[in-house]
Amino acid sequence: MIGIVDYRAGNLTSVARALESLNEPCMITNDSRLLDDASHIIFPGVGAAGAAMANLRESGLDGHLKKWVQNGKPVLGICLGTQVIFDRSEEDDTPCLGIVPGVVKRFPADLREGEQRLKIPHMGWNRVAFRKNHPVFAGIPEDAEFYFVHSYYPAPADETWAAGWTDYGIRFCSAVARGNLVAVQFHPEKSGRPGLILLANFCRWGGSDAQ
Amino acid sequence: MLSKRIIPCLDVRDGRLTKGIKFKENVDIGDPVQAARAYYEQGADEIVFYDITASAEARAIMLDVVKRVAETIFIPFSVGGGIRTVDDMRQVILAGAEKVSVNSEAVKNPGVIRDGARAFGSQCIVLGMDVKKVLASREIPSGYEMVIHGGRTFTGLDALRWAKEAERLGAGEICLNSIDADGTRDGYELDLTALISSHVGIPVIASGGAGKPEHLLDVLTRGKADAALIASMVHYRTHTIPEIKNFLHDHGVKTRLQW
Numbered sequence: 001m002i003g004i005v006d007y008r009a010g011n012l013t014s015v016a017r018a019l020e021s022l023n024e025p026c027m028i029t030n031d032s033r034l035l036d037d038a039s040h041i042i043f044p045g046v047g048a049a050g051a052a053m054a055n056l057r058e059s060g061l062d063g064h065l066k067k068w069v070q071n072g073k074p075v076l077g078i079c080l081g082t083q084v085i086f087d088r089s090e091e092d093d094t095p096c097l098g099i100v101p102g103v104v105k106r107f108p109a110d111l112r113e114g115e116q117r118l119k120i121p122h123m124g125w126n127r128v129a130f131r132k133n134h135p136v137f138a139g140i141p142e143d144a145e146f147y148f149v150h151s152y153y154p155a156p157a158d159e160t161w162a163a164g165w166t167d168y169g170i171r172f173c174s175a176v177a178r179g180n181l182v183a184v185q186f187h188p189e190k191s192g193r194p195g196l197i198l199l200a201n202f203c204r205w206g207g208s209d210a211q
Numbered sequence: 212m213l214s215k216r217i218i219p220c221l222d223v224r225d226g227r228l229t230k231g232i233k234f235k236e237n238v239d240i241g242d243p244v245q246a247a248r249a250y251y252e253q254g255a256d257e258i259v260f261y262d263i264t265a266s267a268e269a270r271a272i273m274l275d276v277v278k279r280v281a282e283t284i285f286i287p288f289s290v291g292g293g294i295r296t297v298d299d300m301r302q303v304i305l306a307g308a309e310k311v312s313v314n315s316e317a318v319k320n321p322g323v324i325r326d327g328a329r330a331f332g333s334q335c336i337v338l339g340m341d342v343k344k345v346l347a348s349r350e351i352p353s354g355y356e357m358v359i360h361g362g363r364t365f366t367g368l369d370a371l372r373w374a375k376e377a378e379r380l381g382a383g384e385i386c387l388n389s390i391d392a393d394g395t396r397d398g399y400e401l402d403l404t405a406l407i408s409s410h411v412g413i414p415v416i417a418s419g420g421a422g423k424p425e426h427l428l429d430v431l432t433r434g435k436a437d438a439a440l441i442a443s444m445v446h447y448r449t450h451t452i453p454e455i456k457n458f459l460h461d462h463g464v465k466t467r468l469q470w
């Protein structure tokens with residue numbers, strides 16, 4: 001059973017629907033005891049970092065998330081879920097969970113690609129250059145694109161955490177991975193077939209980043 | 212680098228698909244869930260649903276359509292038509308849509324943009340704009356005026372001023388429809404699209420007038436649009452999404468070719 005962590009950060013049903021289409025049983029819950037029993041944890045979310053962290057602290061799920069990552073349970077962060085596992089976010093200058101060393105930064109206002117001024121949020125389909133040989137990214141075509149919508153991006157302090165890179169005026173880290181943790185800035189549940197491949201890989205993953 | 216998005220627009224009435232030609236003579240072409248699945252499989256980057264009726268009974272039918280679409284396709288989709296309140300937005304979002312679009316309702320009550328953005332985030336709120344070209348005046352300096360009720364009612368609101376105001380209120384995206392070009396299949400209104408897109412910091416989806424792939428090339432380059440809405444040119448199988456994407460790719464526009 002896949003546990004989807006509900007911490008009142010947006011509508012989580014789209015993740016559940018994508019898993020259902022893969023015939024993966026899942027539950028959306030804020031009950032840490034149920035999540036303790038889940039084989040895998042998905043930590044999604046959209047919205048603002050400040051409100052998300054407040055909800056995590058209030059519900060006590062912040063401590064449980066750290067525990068699941070430390071105990072070796074496979075954990076997948078998505079979008080805001082990925083951002084709040086860092087030390088800190090520039091959004092509302094929010095102290096976050098500190099699971100991944102580094103800061104979540106705002107895209108610079110004068111982001112450009114050649115002559116063209118780029119819009120913020122980074123909204124739409126873009127490529128991800130994944131780290132080779134990670135089981136969760138296996139079988140994803142090289143030129144596949146994923147759906148993004150965000151104004152802040154993860155900047156790991158230690159680049160060995162980075163597992164995927166995307167270009168949008170700057171080159172930013174769009175996926176991190178270490179041990180039993182994978183976290184992505186894009187929305188695999190809204191990225192068509194390549195996203196479903198990633199989710200299916202995660203659901204079958206034992207939590208080791210060695211191939 | 213972001214791909215330019217190609218977005219089929221599906222007009223829905225009483226749970227069935229229609230395609231408005233010049234907004235009036237609608238032709239019923241089938242089940243919206245099946246159509247959404249077909250476009251998803253053909254590589255649509257997003258899908259827009261527009262609920263034409265939006266009466267109380269039709270709203271319940273539409274929410275059921277949204278639920279079934281959300282179980283069937285795994286790309287973003289938005290729903291517009293008759294969304295007046297944050298509670299209307301919540302119902303559509305909980306049924307599974309990523310985005311809601313507000314149009315006439317926001318002209319009458321701009322606060323709904325701010326309230327929606329606060330409740331769900333700007334990324335959920337699309338401002339739909341129906342625009343007509345008029346003589347530039349002190350009241351309408353851009354020469355483009357906001358119209359509502361499918362183009363029947365002039366509002367006295369300047370389109371450029373309204374786009375900037377909506378961005379300030381928290382709209383995350385603009386779907387910009389030229390009433391003059393809509394249904395003509397003669398091409399998008401490039402001047403209007405470029406004007407709005409270059410004056411706001413949020414993405415602009417161009418709408419109205421698409422008849423052939425060249426029109427999309429024009430609006431995504433000279434028109435500076437971030438995405439292009441298409442309807443009859445694919446609904447009637449005159450063109451297909453892969454054909455349009457390949458054409459754009461061959462002319463140097465980045466599109467998503469792998470899905």
